[in-house]
Amino acid sequence: MSTPLFDDLPAALKSVQTRPLLVMRLDVKPIVIVGETPGPFRRVGIVPSGTFSGERLSGKVLDGGSDWQSVRSDRSTTLDVRLILQTDDGTNILMSYRGIRHGAADVIQRLEKGEEVDPADYYFRINPIFEAPAGKYEWLNRSLAIGVGHRFSYGPVYSVFEIL
Template sequence: MPPSLLENLPDALASAKTRPLFVMRLSSRMQVIGPTPGYVRRVGAVFGGVFEGERLSGEVLDSGNDWQTVRSDSAVTLDVRLVLKTDGEAMIGMTYRGIRHGPPDVLARLDRGEAVDPASYYFRIASFFETAAPKYDWLNRLLAVGIGHRSADGPIYSLFELL
């Protein structure tokens, strides 16, 4: 019998390491397109926000959007495009895909804008960045993962650079 793939796995493949990147809060308003063939489409208009971390901080410009798909299993997938502007005026494009799901009663409370415990549902994202700013060129070559929480006026995320 061949050896298991898990045997003798190099340390670099045995676990994921992360480093805090920033915390981001978005201000958004949901626009519901409605039931389309296969799912319900919603679009979140992002009209600003802030992000703060040890290596970069600044504001989220009001040009972003969040195309959401509400699937038949009630999970919500996200496809987001944002523009970040650092405190030093550097412009950074940010894209992320994500998924949010949980118990039906928790999701219904979220949809009504009620406060819920972020540990009561699953909300994760995977982010990429692009910038022409030499100071932040390192962002062009990393993947960040995030944990999200939805409040009545928009989401808040803790993002981590995946090392």
Template structure:
């Protein structure tokens, strides 16, 4: 075997990823707070006022006080660093953190900034959530790797979140 083996030479389990949907996350965000240019990036802050998590194994509200630190980089992409507090329908609190990236063409950005509807397939918007849940019904969240596909609406983002199997 050479140093750089091809993917096809690996066991089948290493050739693909399987994902299973776990929930849809919707966030309602106050108007963005613009900090402006900093040494690191053009910093913006999204304060989450509410939201919802809807899935087969979990339903929850997103509590006020959650936030998303946005950094618009010199290449035009935006990185996300969010901290959410979830309260399940059966009163369990779960911490959800996600990092992500959103990249779009100038044309898509202009349309979005004008409040026009854009096709979610016309830009890249992905997150990588992690969770901290107490022992019990939701502790399975502590031991999964999740990814999400997002879409930015005028009221805030919506994400489809999947567990990587």
């Protein structure tokens, strides 16, 4: 649907351009349940390892990352993740992202049991930001990204895109 205000915008404000940045696979230990808190139901996924690969950077995910999850009253799950990426050339880059996952109750139950679910059957999106040292990867410090996720029994896989 078009509105007069939208119609009057310059072309650069009418759409978002992206390019592939990386695909990342995370290994996650069994979820640690914290339970009901004064806020949401909390659980934490510990990330001991993973890999990432893209045209401009590839490498491994170092041990020590975590995914602090909040299961909200509408049964959606929000993510708050911190990771250390180590590129193939030995550069350490911090990656953090917030995300949200939701879908029909039966689909989410199957996911949480580790069953195979079609990624088109639920919504799983993230918004990564990076902190890189000066040098080859410092361009990441000035970039925003979006990602589309899918949950496997061992952990998630994300296709991450740089927003141009």
